[in-house]
Amino acid sequence: MSPTSDLLRLGAGALVALLAAQPATADPLSHRGWVWPVAPVRIVQPFVAPAHDYGPGHRGVDLDDGDGSVRAPADGRVAFAGPVAGRGVLTIDHGDGLVSSFEPVEADVAVGDVVERGQVLARAATGGHTAPGTLHLGVRLDGEYVNPLRLLGGVPRAVLLPCC
Numbered sequence: 001m002s003p004t005s006d007l008l009r010l011g012a013g014a015l016v017a018l019l020a021a022q023p024a025t026a027d028p029l030s031h032r033g034w035v036w037p038v039a040p041v042r043i044v045q046p047f048v049a050p051a052h053d054y055g056p057g058h059r060g061v062d063l064d065d066g067d068g069s070v071r072a073p074a075d076g077r078v079a080f081a082g083p084v085a086g087r088g089v090l091t092i093d094h095g096d097g098l099v100s101s102f103e104p105v106e107a108d109v110a111v112g113d114v115v116e117r118g119q120v121l122a123r124a125a126t127g128g129h130t131a132p133g134t135l136h137l138g139v140r141l142d143g144e145y146v147n148p149l150r151l152l153g154g155v156p157r158a159v160l161l162p163c164c
Contacts, residue, residue, distance in 0.1 A: 060138030065124035087127030
């Protein structure tokens with residue numbers, strides 16, 4: 001073996017050892033303490049990330065609206081509450097670039113109201129793209145849509161299965 005190949009083999013081995021020694025990085029959004037906005041929780045349609053900004057996808061999750069009460073997933077301030085294209089929409093600014101939105105709803109809060117995690121904010125309504133009895137929850141981080149389940153502890157780990 002040449003000194004170069006020995007060095008490369010040693011370098012690759014050191015890299016593998018270094019990577020194995022590093023702890024797995026947790027999703028920084030998973031430890032925010034968010035709670036589900038509805039109870040009981042049943043996901044009707046999952047988040048589907050678009051391939052690009054204008055591509056097709058589902059930029060949130062649709063939830064069975066449970067008892068009809070919509071609760072704040074985290075502390076924040078109401079940024080918008082009103083109709084958009086014939087359906088009620090509620091948006092909460094949670095700070096740190098996080099914004100949640102709910103539709104269709106009949107809001108019990110007004111723009112500027114401070115809300116607390118778990119506080120009832122609205123009643124589920126009808127309209128928009130969701131089926132009756134369904135609530136859409138969207139979350140943006142610094143203007144980009146993210147999977148709300150990242151904040152609610154619901155994104156399962158990927159499991160690789162053996163082939164053949």
